Every structure is written in structure tokens, then in C-alpha cells.
Amino acid sequence: MTPAWAVGLMTGTVLDGNIDIALIKTDGETIQEFGPWTLAPYPPELRPLLRDAMAEARDWNFEGPEPAIFTRAEDALTRAQSAAVTAFLHENGIKPSDIAVVGFHGQTMLHRAPEVERRGQTRQLGNGALMASLIGTNVAYDFRTADMMAGGQGAPLAASYHVALLRSIDAKPNAAVLNLGGVSNVTWWGGDTMVAFDTGPANAPLNDWIGRHGLGDMDRDGAVGARGVVDEARLARLLEHPYLTAPYPKSLDRNDFTAAMADGLSLEDGAATLTAFTAGAVGKALDLLPQRPARLILCGGGRRNPTLVDAIRHRARIETVMAEDVGWRGDDVEAECFAFLAVRALRGLPISFPLTIGVAQPITGGRIAMFDEAA
Numbered sequence: 001m002t003p004a005w006a007v008g009l010m011t012g013t014v015l016d017g018n019i020d021i022a023l024i025k026t027d028g029e030t031i032q033e034f035g036p037w038t039l040a041p042y043p044p045e046l047r048p049l050l051r052d053a054m055a056e057a058r059d060w061n062f063e064g065p066e067p068a069i070f071t072r073a074e075d076a077l078t079r080a081q082s083a084a085v086t087a088f089l090h091e092n093g094i095k096p097s098d099i100a101v102v103g104f105h106g107q108t109m110l111h112r113a114p115e116v117e118r119r120g121q122t123r124q125l126g127n128g129a130l131m132a133s134l135i136g137t138n139v140a141y142d143f144r145t146a147d148m149m150a151g152g153q154g155a156p157l158a159a160s161y162h163v164a165l166l167r168s169i170d171a172k173p174n175a176a177v178l179n180l181g182g183v184s185n186v187t188w189w190g191g192d193t194m195v196a197f198d199t200g201p202a203n204a205p206l207n208d209w210i211g212r213h214g215l216g217d218m219d220r221d222g223a224v225g226a227r228g229v230v231d232e233a234r235l236a237r238l239l240e241h242p243y244l245t246a247p248y249p250k251s252l253d254r255n256d257f258t259a260a261m262a263d264g265l266s267l268e269d270g271a272a273t274l275t276a277f278t279a280g281a282v283g284k285a286l287d288l289l290p291q292r293p294a295r296l297i298l299c300g301g302g303r304r305n306p307t308l309v310d311a312i313r314h315r316a317r318i319e320t321v322m323a324e325d326v327g328w329r330g331d332d333v334e335a336e337c338f339a340f341l342a343v344r345a346l347r348g349l350p351i352s353f354p355l356t357i358g359v360a361q362p363i364t365g366g367r368i369a370m371f372d373e374a375a
Contacts, residue, residue, distance in 0.1 A: 001347050003032040004100035007088075008339030009081055011107050012181045015054075016217060016301065017047050019084045020335035023092070023099070028344040031168055036092050037332045040084035049073050050107055053125070057109040058255060062121045070109065074125040077107055081126075082134035089135075096136035101368075103342030104131055104141040105334075111144075111253040113153055114358075120148045120251075122155075128369035139369045140342035143351065146365040152357040153251035155185070159196035159356040160344070161337040162187035169326050176286075176293035178312075178320075179333065180302025182207075182254050184278060187356075188289045195289060196356035197248035200281030201257040202302045206274045208259040213267050219275075222307025228272030231265060238277050244284040249358035275308050276315060283316030295319035297326055299333040341366065 003025050010020040019042065023035030049072070056067040085102060089095070106126025114120035128141030144154040162177040166189050173191030178184065184202035188195040206225070207218045219225050238261055243250065261277060262270030286292050296318050302308050303322060313320050323330030341351050350362035 001027050001343075003027040003030075004343060005035065005094075005098060006101050006103060006339035006343050007085055007099055008103040008105075008335040008337060008342065009085070010105050010334040010338055011077075011081075012301075012334070015047060015050055017042050019081055020332055021084060021088050022329075022332045022335035022339060023094070024336050024339045026340050026343050028340065028347050028349050029164065031164055031340070034329070034336075036088075037329060037335065038088055039331070040088065043080055046076055046080050049076060054109055057123065060110070062110065062112060062123075066123075070123075070125060073107075074127055075130070077125050078127040078130045079134065082131045085135050096371075099137055101138045101140050101342040101346055102131065102135060103338030103340070104128055104139050105143065105338045106141060108254070111154060111251065113251045113253075114148070114151060119151065120154055122148055128367060132369040132371045135371075137371050138346070139371075140345040140366045141369065142367045143338070143341060143345070143365055146363065147352040147357050147359060150352070150359045150363055152352050152359040153197075153249050154357065155251040156187075156196050156198060156356070157341060157351060158185065158334065158337045159187045159194050159353065160351065161333070161340045162196070163189050163194050164340065165328060165333070174291050174293050176289070176296050178282065178296045178298050180278075180298060180300040180308070181334065183252050184282060184302070186282070186285055186289075186296075188291075188293065190290060193290070194353065194356060195248060197250045197285070198252040199285035200244060200252070200278060202278055202300065203305075204254050205257055205259045205261060206271060206278070209262055209270050209274055212259060215267075219271050219305060219307070222275070222305040224268055225271035225275040225305075225307040228266070228268030228270070230272045230276045231269060234265075235273055235276050235280065239280045239284065244281055245288070248288060249354075249356060272307075275305070275311050278302075278308060279311035279315040282312050283318070286316060286318060293318070295321055297321050297323055297328075299323040299328065299330045301331065303330055
């Protein structure tokens with residue numbers, strides 16, 4: 001396939017109020033060119049609607065009919081992201097017909113990893129057909145369902161894009177990328193093998209802890225955690241959680257590790273302990289890899305927390321390198337990833353692999369909503 005321009009969209013489980021939008025030129029195997037990118041704010045009414053929907057999703061837990069709020073939230077989310085893409089294209093002088101596809105991740109409501117006797121389940125809000133009609137171009141969406149129907153974990157999906165990025169900088173084997181979003185996930189590349197899995201929480205528990213204390217949406221610059229003292233005894237108990245030593249492939253929901261881990265601690269000590277737990281979980285994850293990497297390239301919002309980055313260096317015993325230091329756009333890797341995966345879906349290339357998701361053989365995924373100009 002001739003390389004084509006594709007737009008990728010990402011809104012993570014931290015609900016930071018932004019839509020990540022990125023444009024890349026790719027054939028689904030290599031990255032030919034990076035186009036513009038932006039963080040587009042949600043309409044003010046959408047964020048609380050999504051929070052309410054996520055709260056109802058936790059109560060629903062895949063039992064019985066879906067919460068009615070999903071329909072309203074999905075429509076509002078799709079329209080908001082479609083409007084943001086339309087504005088993004090207009091601001092950059094790009095016509096919808098200039099792009100091959102939009103990769104629409106949607107908003108994860110709930111994710112339940114498979115177990116021995118139970119297939120996994122996942123639910124992302126996002127109406128691909130509606131987006132295609134509103135923007136005027138093809139849309140790839142619902143990237144995780146086919147994988148889970150095949151017995152996979154449904155997450156993380158970024159491995160093939162992380163490897164394409166690593167190849168673009170001529171990285172040597174035993175290279176690794178750590179994404180610090182709501183959940184933390186690692187991709188390891190051995191030259192002819194790639195491994196990926198969720199290591200544990202990243203920003204979600206800490207953000208919720210800060211929000212619970214009425215101090216905003218995050219521990220900005222790691223300032224609160226930096227003032228605290230880690231409860232080392234509690235941390236040692238938390239790091240005994242069986243997930244952390246379970247073999248990969250494996251994945252997490254945002255709510256599998258919560259701010260409740262810090263209950264009973266002061267604001268500062270709770271933030272410090274939650275930060276240290278994320279770092280300690282990364283260290284345990286690195287010990288599971290086929291070979292422990294010498295360094296980690298960090299992307300995602302958590303890399304902006306210097307207290308967390310310092311904790312990863314010391315508690316995971318690893319050198320860390322910012323995505324920007326190798327020429328990547330650290331805030332935008334996930335959005336770029338879904339542009340890349342959208343092109344792979346168009347081409348019928350696999351997006352799920354045995355050592356990243358747990359499927360028996362590589363499979364493609366994602367549904368395609370084709371834009372019909374004549375409709």
C-alpha cells in the first residue's frame with residue numbers, strides 16, 4: 001500500500017478533558033512522516049457526563065443491560081471528537097478527502113481481562129458510522145472487541161506502533177517503551193520478537209487521590225508526592241499483589257488498582273506511596289521480560305511528573321529517557337498509534353499478537369465505517 005495520511009484520536013481513562021489528535025503518513029508498517037497534532041479540549045459538559053458513565057459502568061460490570069447513560073455519552077463523545085477533527089483539519093488546510101482514515105479509539109468504560117474459564121470483555125464508547133458521516137472520511141473504530149472474542153486481552157494495542165517508532169530511530173534489540181497513562185504499559189522489542197503488557201497503574205490512582213482532596217485533577221509536577229514520605233511497609237504489601245508477578249500477556253482496567261491503596265495516609269504521604277507503587281510495579285514488570293532492558297523510553301502524561309520519573313529510576317533500577325530526547329512526541333504517541341492501527345486495519349494487517357495480547361496467532365481487528373459521499 002502506498003503510504004497515506006491518517007488521523008488518530010485518543011482519550012485516556014484519566015479523563016484529562018482533552019482529545020489527543022495526531023496526523024501521520026504511514027503504510028501501516030513504517031512511519032513516513034509526522035503531521036500536525038493538537039490537544040483539543042472537550043466541551044465543558046462532556047467530561048462530567050463521561051465520569052458519570054464510568055461510574056455506572058463499574059456498577060454494571062457487564063451484568064445485564066448496559067446503562068442507559070452509555071447511549072447519551074456515546075453520541076456526545078462522537079460528536080465532540082468529530083467536531084474537533086473537523087476543526088483540526090480546517091486549521092491545517094487539510095480536506096477530509098486528503099486522509100485515508102480516522103483511527104477512533106473511543107472512550108473506555110470498562111475492561112475485564114480474560115480468565116481461565118471466562119472470555120474477557122471490554123466496552124469503548126464511540127459510534128464510527130456517525131463519525132464517518134460527520135467528518136466525511138472513513139473511520140476505523142472498536143479496535144479491541146475482535147481480539148477479545150479470539151481469547152486475547154484486548155490491551156495493550158500499542159506494541160506494533162512502538163516497534164515502528166523504535167525502528168525509526170534505529171534502536172538496537174532489547175529496547176523498551178513505557179507508556180504512562182491511566183494504566184502503565186511496556187513494550188519490549190528483541191529484534192524479531194515483541195512483548196507488551198500492562199505493568200500496573202500509572203496516573204489514575206494518583207489523579208483520583210488528588211481529586212479526592214479537592215486539589216484538581218493531578219499531582220502537577222509531582223509536587224504533592226515530593227513532599228510526602230513513602231509508607232514502605234504498606235508499599236511492600238502492595239507490591240505482593242499477584243498481578244505483578246503473573247506471566248504475560250496480561251491487562252488491567254483503570255479500576256483494578258485504585259486510590260484506596262493510600263487510605264488512611266496523609267495527602268502527601270498517600271501521593272508519595274501511590275507514586276512509589278507505580279514505580280515498583282514497573283520494576284517487577286521489567287523482571288518478567290525476556291531480557292531486562294538497559295533503559296526505558298517514556299511517553300504519556302506520567303512522564304511529566306518528575307517525582308514519578310525519579311521513582312522509576314530508583315525503584316525499578318532503570319535508566320529513563322524522555323520520548324522527546326529520541327525525537328518522538330511524548331504526549332501524542334497514543335493518538336499516533338491509532339492512526340497507525342487504522343491503516344493496518346484498512347490493509348487487513350494484524351494488530352494483535354500472541355506475546356502482546358495473547359491471541360493464538362496474529363489477527364487484525366477494528367471495524368471500518370466507510371464514508372459514502374453519495375449518501
